[in-house]
Amino acid sequence: MTTEDDGTPVDADLMAATTELAAALRELIETSVVTTAGAAEARAAADLVREATARLAASRRPKSQLPELDDPMSGRRVFSPVSGIGNALAPPLLIRRQDAGVVAEATLGIAFEGPPSYLHGGMSALFMDQLLGSAAGAAGLWGMTVHLETDYRAPVPLETPLVFRAAVAESSGRKSVITGSIALRDAPDQVLVEARGIFVMPRPEVVEAYFGSITDAAGTHTPPRRPSDAGALDQG
Amino acid sequence: MTTEDDGTPVDADLMAATTELAAALRELIETSVVTTAGAAEARAAADLVREATARLAASRRPKSQLPELDDPMSGRRVFSPVSGIGNALAPPLLIRRQDAGVVAEATLGIAFEGPPSYLHGGMSALFMDQLLGSAAGAAGLWGMTVHLETDYRAPVPLETPLVFRAAVAESSGRKSVITGSIALRDAPDQVLVEARGIFVMPRPEVVEAYFGSITDAAGTHTPPRRPSDAGALDQG
Numbered sequence: 001m002t003t004e005d006d007g008t009p010v011d012a013d014l015m016a017a018t019t020e021l022a023a024a025l026r027e028l029i030e031t032s033v034v035t036t037a038g039a040a041e042a043r044a045a046a047d048l049v050r051e052a053t054a055r056l057a058a059s060r061r062p063k064s065q066l067p068e069l070d071d072p073m074s075g076r077r078v079f080s081p082v083s084g085i086g087n088a089l090a091p092p093l094l095i096r097r098q099d100a101g102v103v104a105e106a107t108l109g110i111a112f113e114g115p116p117s118y119l120h121g122g123m124s125a126l127f128m129d130q131l132l133g134s135a136a137g138a139a140g141l142w143g144m145t146v147h148l149e150t151d152y153r154a155p156v157p158l159e160t161p162l163v164f165r166a167a168v169a170e171s172s173g174r175k176s177v178i179t180g181s182i183a184l185r186d187a188p189d190q191v192l193v194e195a196r197g198i199f200v201m202p203r204p205e206v207v208e209a210y211f212g213s214i215t216d217a218a219g220t221h222t223p224p225r226r227p228s229d230a231g232a233l234d235q236g
Numbered sequence: 237m238t239t240e241d242d243g244t245p246v247d248a249d250l251m252a253a254t255t256e257l258a259a260a261l262r263e264l265i266e267t268s269v270v271t272t273a274g275a276a277e278a279r280a281a282a283d284l285v286r287e288a289t290a291r292l293a294a295s296r297r298p299k300s301q302l303p304e305l306d307d308p309m310s311g312r313r314v315f316s317p318v319s320g321i322g323n324a325l326a327p328p329l330l331i332r333r334q335d336a337g338v339v340a341e342a343t344l345g346i347a348f349e350g351p352p353s354y355l356h357g358g359m360s361a362l363f364m365d366q367l368l369g370s371a372a373g374a375a376g377l378w379g380m381t382v383h384l385e386t387d388y389r390a391p392v393p394l395e396t397p398l399v400f401r402a403a404v405a406e407s408s409g410r411k412s413v414i415t416g417s418i419a420l421r422d423a424p425d426q427v428l429v430e431a432r433g434i435f436v437m438p439r440p441e442v443v444e445a446y447f448g449s450i451t452d453a454a455g456t457h458t459p460p461r462r463p464s465d466a467g468a469l470d471q472g
Contacts, residue, residue, distance in 0.1 A: 014274065021282040028289045031296070035296055037292045037293075038250065045288035045289075049284070053264045055281045056267045056273045059271065068272070079347070081356050086269070087265075111317060115380060121381035121384065122362035122363065122364070122365030122366055129361060130356070147386070148386045150361070150384045151382070155446055213353075
């Protein structure tokens with residue numbers, strides 16, 4: 001779960017710089033989609049972007065190694081494409097616990113457009129999957145999505161404050177059913193999009209097959225697991 | 237539908253520059269997620285990114301105005317967050333007609349990660365929604381998603397060539413049912429993710445309520461509609 005920063009200490013300077021870069025990138029992505037500045041300016045911007053990439057490209061972690069800023073035990077995922085403050089693909093949705101579930105607020109730009117002036121329908125599904133998964137994690141029920149359903153009651157406007165919510169509906173053994181919704185922040189009880197997901201904690205041998213090669217930044221073997229229950233892997 | 241470039245002529249120089257900028261941005265986003273370069277380099281990159289934004293920020297289109305590069309009649313959407321070659325949020329999925337449906341291929345980077353080393357489950361739903369909608373559009377059945385279901389058979393690996401497919405399963409009046417899948421390019425018959433969506437062409441008064449203010453870049457009123465059937469709005 002990527003929620004409040006409640007995990008182990010991190011390199012605060014690296015976190016701040018990573019956050020700054022992603023914020024700058026989000027603004028550039030949005031600007032690149034709405035600009036009417038023309039071809040010469042776009043090429044000049046592309047030159048600057050390639051220069052920025054060159055500054056960062058000298059060394060990279062492999063796919064099997066979690067980033068230094070992540071904390072697998074608390075579920076802090078700095079580069080999540082939905083909730084990651086360090087990933088420019090993410091709005092980001094800063095998900096926090098509220099009542100029995102989780103909530104996030106965001107205002108989305110034109111870069112997220114599907115039908116003209118509205119959020120892409122698939123983006124609603126993407127955000128709901130993350131909220132549902134975060135609600136599972138907040139309840140100590142880490143699992144992988146096996147089924148996701150999204151119902152669209154009305155289009156979701158862009159450039160308008162939104163509220164995203166999710167909570168565990170039922171849970172039994174390794175399986176959880178989570179529900180969630182999207183609404184306008186100013187009309188939170190009028191649901192625009194509803195979602196329902198089934199999450200399953202994989203059996204230990206499946207976790208090992210999927211994540212056997214994953215390590216943290218220090219090289220320690222770090223498969224995903226239920227954060228609040230270190231014995232969960234033995235209950236398969 | 238965003239497929240091959242089969243619409244009206246565009247400003248080829250602007251299209252090339254827009255494509256170049258988005259490609260450079262995609263590389264920077266991915267690099268920013270995997271780099272181990274450190275805080276000073278991230279701040280230097282952020283400075284360059286803000287400089288790029290400043291080059292583009294002088295003038296922008298409003299939310300109600302489609303971009304100059306789009307062609308509403310052919311369905312060309314250059315800034316789609318899934319298939320738009322001009323939007324850095326998009327991988328992009330370059331969707332083309334094949335047999336009775338549509339297909340796209342892509343290899344996704346770590347910026348799209350959910351569980352360690354695998355595609356975010358919500359990203360699968362996002363991409364499927366776009367493929368399903370494109371399959372509807374390719375069949376002349378433009379509509380808005382009212383229901384989307386995604387089933388996850390196995391995790392989708394990152395940095396691995398993938399194939400996305402969709403086709404119309406049934407269609408009646410304003411409603412279409414579309415199905416789709418994600419598989420490895422090298423094992424196209426072993427489905428990793430399956431999707432099913434219900435798309436509905438809104439009634440004319442709903443189209444007007446949702447899209448009444450939308451214009452093309454020249455200021456002409458341009459609500460979405462079924463591209464192959466100009467009379468479809470009268471069949472509500």
